[in-house]
Amino acid sequence: xxxxxxxxxxxxxxxxxxxxxxxxxxxxxxxxxxxxxxxxxxxxxxxxxxxxxxxxxxxxxxxxxxxxxxxxxxxxxxxxxxxxxxxxxxxxxxxxxxxxxxxxxxxxxxxxxxxxxxxxxxxxxxxxxxxxxxxxxxxxxxxxxxxxxxxxxxxxxxxxxxxxxxxxxxxxxxxxxxxxxxxxxxxxxxxxxxxxxxxxxxxxxxxxxxxxxxxxxxxxxxxxxxxxxxxxxxxxxxxxxxxxxxxxxxxxxxxxxxxxxxxxxxxxxxxxxxxxxxxxxxxxxxxxxxxxxxxxxxxxxxxxxxxxxxxxxxxxxxxxxxxxxxxxxxxxxxxxxxxxxxxxxxxxxxxxxxxxxxxxxxxxxxxxxxxxxxxxxxxxxxxxxxxxxxxxxxxxxxxxxxxxxxxxxxxxxxxxxxxxxxxxxxxxxxxxxxxxxxxxxxxxxxxxxxxxxxxxxxxxxx
Numbered sequence: 001x002x003x004x005x006x007x008x009x010x011x012x013x014x015x016x017x018x019x020x021x022x023x024x025x026x027x028x029x030x031x032x033x034x035x036x037x038x039x040x041x042x043x044x045x046x047x048x049x050x051x052x053x054x055x056x057x058x059x060x061x062x063x064x065x066x067x068x069x070x071x072x073x074x075x076x077x078x079x080x081x082x083x084x085x086x087x088x089x090x091x092x093x094x095x096x097x098x099x100x101x102x103x104x105x106x107x108x109x110x111x112x113x114x115x116x117x118x119x120x121x122x123x124x125x126x127x128x129x130x131x132x133x134x135x136x137x138x139x140x141x142x143x144x145x146x147x148x149x150x151x152x153x154x155x156x157x158x159x160x161x162x163x164x165x166x167x168x169x170x171x172x173x174x175x176x177x178x179x180x181x182x183x184x185x186x187x188x189x190x191x192x193x194x195x196x197x198x199x200x201x202x203x204x205x206x207x208x209x210x211x212x213x214x215x216x217x218x219x220x221x222x223x224x225x226x227x228x229x230x231x232x233x234x235x236x237x238x239x240x241x242x243x244x245x246x247x248x249x250x251x252x253x254x255x256x257x258x259x260x261x262x263x264x265x266x267x268x269x270x271x272x273x274x275x276x277x278x279x280x281x282x283x284x285x286x287x288x289x290x291x292x293x294x295x296x297x298x299x300x301x302x303x304x305x306x307x308x309x310x311x312x313x314x315x316x317x318x319x320x321x322x323x324x325x326x327x328x329x330x331x332x333x334x335x336x337x338x339x340x341x342x343x344x345x346x347x348x349x350x351x352x353x354x355x356x357x358x359x360x361x362x363x364x365x366x367x368x369x370x371x372x373x374x375x376x377x378x379x380x381x382x383x384x385x386x387x388x389x390x391x392x393x394x395x396x397x398x399x400x401x402x403x404x405x406x407x408x409x410x411x412x413x414x415x416x417x418x419x420x421x422x423x424x425x426x427x428x429x430x431x432x433x434x435x436x437x438x439x440x441x442x443x444x445x446x447x448x449x450x451x452x453x454x455x456x457x458x459x460x461x462x
Contacts, residue, residue, distance in 0.1 A: 005030075005134055008124060008315065011105055011114035014058045022058075022113055027065040032144075033137035034101065034117050035073035037129065042098040044120050047151070049075045050091045052083030052159075053103035054252045055192040055217035058113045062103050066115065067153055070101075074145030076152050080159045082193045082217060084254035085116065086348035087163045092122035093344070094162070104253035107226035110219065123345050124317040163350060164201050170342055172283055173354040174361065179206025181361040186211040186244040186260070188235040190225045191218050192252035194349070201350050205357060211244055227251050227258035227336065229266050240264025246360065246367050248353055255347035256336040259356065261367040269336040270295040272352060274374055276338050277330045279359040281305040286329030289322045291315070292415050293424050293437040294334030300375040313412035314426060320345045334379065378443035382436040382450040383428075384457065392427045392434060398460040399425060399453075421445065423453050 003012035003021055010030045012022030019026065038049065049070050053059040063079070070077050078095050080088060085102050092100040098120050105112035117125050117133065125133065136142065145151070168175060185207050189195035195215030202210050213235055214222035224231040227249040239247045239260045247260030259267035267275075274297045277288055281302065288302045291314045302309040312322035319339060323331040332339040337347030340355070363370055386392065396414050407417040413426025421440035428435050434457075438449040 005137075006130065008130065008317070009114050009116040011108070011112065013111045014061075014113055015111075022062070024061075024065050027062055027115070028069050029140070030115055030133070030137050031066050031069040031101070032073060032142040033133050034099070034115070035070055035075055036136050036142040037133045038075075038099045039073070041129075042120055044096060044098045046096045046098060047074075047076050048078055048095055048097040050078045050080060050088060050095055050097045050100035050118075051103065052080045052085075052088035052091065052100070054084075055082055055195075055219045056105065056113060056252060057110055057219040059103055059219065062113050062115075066101055066103060071151035071153060072144050073142070074149050074151050076154065079153055079155050081155065081157055082196070083159055084163070084193055084197055084350070086255055086344065086346045086350065087159050087197070089118060089122035089346040090163055090166065090344055091156075091159045092118055092120065094159075102253065106253050107251045107256070109224060110221050121345070123320055126317050126321070160197050160200070164197070164204055166343065167201065167350050167354045168204055170340075170351070170354065172280060172342070172358065173205075174358045175204075175206055177361040178357045181357075182209075183207055183246065183357065183360070184209035184211065184244040185357075186213065186235055186238055186247040187215060188213040188227075188232065188247070188249040189215045189217075189254075190221050190223065190227075190250070190252055191216060192221070192225070192254075193217055194250035194252070194254040197254060197350065198248060198250060198353065201353060205354060207357070209244075211238065213238070221252070225252050227256055227269065232258070232260070232266075235260055236264045236266070238264075246357075248349075250349045254349045257338065257349040257352040257356075258336050259367065261371065263368055265368065267367060267371055268379075270297065270334040270377075270379055271371060271374060272336040272356070273330075273332045273334065273338055274298050274301055275359060275370065276340075276352060276355045277301060278305075278374065279355060279362075280330040280340070281307060284329050287323075287326040289319055289326060289328045289331035291319055291333050292409060292412055293426070293435070295377050295379055295439060296422070297375040297377050311409070315412075316347055318412070377439050377441065378446045379437060379439040380443060380446035380450050382438070382447075382454070383433040384436065384454065386427075386432045386434060395434070395457055395460060396425060399456065402456060402460065421449055423449050425453065425457075
């Protein structure tokens with residue numbers, strides 16, 4: 001069993017002894033710590049915390065424990081039920097709430113679940129805030145409400161529709177252009193909430209022909225839920241048969257968007273943000289931001305529009321912080337996460353779908369033709385499994401020294417920028433691994449760069 005405590009939330013497998021997975025006792029402990037932190041720090045007077053969840057099998061159990069704990073801490077809970085991560089973020093602001101908890105393990109397999117913790121802006125806690133929640137949990141420094149001060153639960157099932165309506169109102173979303181294009185769209189939602197919300201959005205956008213794969217929100221994932229090529233063979237085969245103009249794939253909490261081209265090939269997650277940013281910049285020039293592990297293509301496209309690009313440390317909260325600092329008009333992460341401040345400061349696949357379909361309709365191109373208009377890079381994603389005897393910090397220091405003559409960025413792990421390629425090493429916040437991201441003009445070169453880095457690490461670890 002596994003329990004991973006990080007600033008981005010509490011993630012673990014269901015079952016097992018307390019402290020060794022996301023058991024009911026652990027859920028109570030960390031929910032209580034979060035509620036205590038919110039009570040001590042919020043400027044809101046609403047006394048409300050929003051709770052939403054994806055469709056995974058353990059969701060109802062975790063939801064009941066979270067809601068009971070929050071009311072036991074004296075908070076009123078607005079329970080929005082089955083909801084995407086961005087929907088929950090939007091609901092926090094709409095309810096003038098003190099914060100929110102999203103019950104989702106994102107792309108992790110079915111045995112996992114997690115508590116993602118939001119502040120009163122509907123954004124993820126930052127590093128200092130997350131560490132304070134963990135410290136409160138470690139000390140068990142919380143007090144529950146007396147009987148007359150217990151909170152109440154309010155159920156509100158309107159937020160999916162309200163989220164869709166907010167996307168339709170975005171100035172750069174052209175419903176008429178999409179409707180006129182008469183697209184056929186395939187959707188793979190891995191049997192979670194995306195199977196409800198994405199088809200509903202498409203119909204509101206004027207898409208009459210929607211092919212649904214794994215769209216029943218049972219939580220029994222039809223395939224491994226991370227939206228990467230090896231897990232998406234069914235929709236790729238469907239697209240290769242020429243049955244749709246574009247395929248959209250979302251993860252269980254619908255904050256990542258992968259795109260399949262009309263020929264069954266992958267648009268590549270990195271290019272979800274690149275293409276949408278290109279469209280946004282063509283209409284509203286401004287700064288862009290992505291994380292250190294994202295493709296150079298966003299930098300290139302941004303500069304082609306005469307605008308400024310900056311890189312942030314990995315993690316949505318870090319990208320958002322940099323976007324606010326630079327006043328970015330678009331940003332996100334290379335995993336298909338699009339952050340569009342005109343909507344809200346969170347990765348949002350609904351926004352991504354609407355903006356991409358607008359771009360596709362206005363371009364008059366096929367998806368594969370559109371892809372060819374962007375800088376062509378290939379990014380490889382590898383990892384090294386960690387064991388207790390591996391000193392990750394020492395490895396990263398050694399790598400930094402080894403490549404001292406190259407351009408080094410160390411705000412998050414170590415990134416080495418070469419003239420025509422780069423490699424980024426960092427310890428994962430959610431899994432016991434070192435991630436190795438590498439990018440070059442071809443996949444062969446990107447993979448070769450990663451293999452070379454593994455050899456360097458092995459030699460430096462001796």
